[in-house]
Amino acid sequence: MEWFRGETIGYGTFSTVSLATPSNIKGSGEYPSLMAVKSSNSYGGIANEKSVLDSLGDCPEIVRCFGEDQTVEKGEKLHNLLLEYASRGSLASQLKKLNGEGLPETTVRRHTGTVLRGLRHIHSSGFAHCDIKLENILLFGDGAVKIADFGLARDLTASKEGGEIRGTPLYMAPESVNDNEYGAAADVWALGCAVVEMFSGETAWTVEEGSHFMSFLLRIGVGEELPRVPEELSGEGKDFLSKCFVKDPEKRWTAEMLLNHPFVAVDCEDDDYDQRDELFLKGKDEVSKSPRCPFGFPDWESTSSESEIQYQPLDSPVERLASLVSERVPDWSVSEDWVTVR
């Protein structure tokens, strides 16, 4: 299919997302008149995303892919993935418009149930998403909510060679920090972090200014501490989070189990758009960046998925963490300049 590139609607670490229209709208048949095209000069992430999306097939809770191609633009070779266009942007960009406030619990419950159905499909198809966060949950004009960005997704049946680091530190599960394990259970932990953020407007972990990145990872991996559970959340919500924030991945509830939890097993049909949703619909999204970390961690180096960070197995989590970070104290001030870990 031939297509035209439109305005830029989002930036990821390795990709730019723009609007795209088929060059011959009348003859484009199965393609919508407006799509999103994710473009990168690095092939690894795009190829992985395409192959995972193909394997997952049609699922109402997962962004649809219409195909891939290559273009040369301004002398640069780009790999492009044509995707369903989410006209209301990501949950992260929607939340930003609330200036630090969170979403009403009914909306959080509805979004959580939708993401869980998507995760159940992903996990039962033999994959883990490995990068669940609000930037990767997209909102559509008709009220649909879908999981996007499968650039880091893992085939759970493939051997775990190399041990690359994936995902966003703030959403990392203890087993990912300690043992480099990125299975279905790590997605459930990340979903718990996303629920806290949706509801409270703040990240699930509070990190003090001036504290070291390694000490943050130690809090996730080694200490007894768990992510923050908002006081104002209902008892059902708190109980739901207690099933997500279980340090031992074997004991953590699965997406399938959580779908029967009363927090999400409710009929939200009448609650399609609440007042804040209406507010969202009116506002136009500014171009959004997909950050990896809200703090300017200078001790994490960006690498592409084609040249992932490799490490030798080390004896203890502390040794492993020490191998991942430098001694520099990061600037913890919140910034757009999130750092990639893949």
Ligand SMILES: Nc1ncnc2c1ncn2[C@@H]1O[C@H](COP(=O)(O)OP(=O)(O)OP(=O)(O)O)[C@@H](O)[C@H]1O
């Ligand atoms: N299908 C889409 N429709 C509308 N906006 C999109 C779509 N896909 C991505 N975006 C926007 O572009 C941003 C970046 O996209 P995406 O997260 O897929 O890129 P990435 O390079 O994989 O990012 P990351 O840094 O998380 O790896 C998203 O946060 C979202 O705001």
